[in-house]
Amino acid sequence: MENEETLIRDFDSNLICDYFGRLERQGPGSPESTIRALSFIDNFSNELKIADFACGTGGQTMTLAQNTKGTITGLDIFPDFIGKFNTNAEKLGLQNRVKGIVGSMDNLPFQNEEFDVIWSEGAIANIGFEKGLNYWKGFLKKDGYIAVTYESWFTDERPTEIEKFWVDAVPEIGTIGHNISIMQKAGYSLVAAFTLPEKCWTDTYFIPQKAIQKTFLKKNAGNKAAEAFVEYMKYEAELYSKYKQYYGYVFYIGKKI
Template identity: 40%
Template sequence: MVESPIFEIFDGLPRQGPGSNECTEKAFNMLSSLPAGVKILDIGCGVGMQTIHLAKICNDCHITATDVYQPFLNKLMENAVKEGVDDRITTVCASMDELPFEAEEFDVIWAEGSIFILGLEKGISYWKQFLRNGGYMAVTENTWFTDEPSPEVLQFWQEIYPGIMNIPDTEKVITATGYDIIDHFKLPVSVWYDFYSNLEKRVDDISDNYKGNTEAEMILEFNRKEIKLFRERPDEYGYVFYIFQKNK
């Protein structure tokens, strides 16, 4: 699985999905009454830009960062050492649907740009067991911003993530799964442009390496299509940060 060319594409990026330190901090500041020595689980962390920022802004915490691709975790710890927060971070190479943790082990579960791999309902249902009662979850999720998306955008999302919903429907799924909504906010368009600028350059840089590799060429072409579509229709969809609390 980890030999897929998709890992080489994203390995060269500062983040593996749209986001920013400002958005991470805004979401974290919505959490209240955190215990001393707060334990945070960051699922699908990639190279961990958000992991490191959480470690910086939460002095009294320990973060367990998981990803299925060990080179991402190696890069995360390399950066954590440079930033002086490596003592607050532990990495675990594990799939997000087979996590090796104890029940109610964490006070906060964090997932930026990763829950779509499982789907929202499946992800928050499975991860819930690792969260203490009253613990928080903060995830970014693909979300419709219009009730009438253009045909090409609708087709694109039906192919890659048919579970995409608008904000009210997303929050209904969250509450039905046993959480109370704390808040939500849209990620600004600028974080997508920054991410896609880096992704586009990376795709161009490595394209020649994969000439004749059908799987890789399809992935690279898909990325180009995704970038083009968002630049044409940035008001129709995007990420929303959802912050919610386990109630049962």
């Protein structure tokens, strides 16, 4: 790459929003995996108060809403995503139960013990797995649930190329066993942990990106940072197909003790 951007967070937020705002999901995941994680939550047919941190444009939030009763507050740092989130909620007739607000996951505008369930897909690394689990616990009722997906190693050893990519992006990245022990130390009992299937990366993440890259580049013609951003995303996809046996997203579901 010609310029200095080497991590997704180094890119301009307008570019990130322009690119990912074109997609239904901003990270790997699927309705099936969201529903599977939800199935581990006792009483999920009751009226629950749910928070979805780093909700993006709300792909997983709308699935949650369609499969639960009660209310959901989505929170994301980018106003652009929250605008699309609230439009999506309205389109699906969910606006009375689902509301998106702008905010940061490390400075939450909520009351202590406000939620039955805290959800977060593909984003806890932004605050740090351990820090997020500890901080967010304060906003959960006793016996409340947390369900997060987090980048995880599947093996103890990895080839250098993939090790470097993920340690640069997520310095704390660890194995599944390590992450479960962090969750337990943070004061949750483990309810379930399962690996997101490959199609959560291909069908809902990489393939939809391929479809929008051309129009994104056309709109941002001549913008070197936009070109570098697409190259970075293509490199992430290449690495996945080469090294997917070494890492992936794991859904961790815990219950506050």
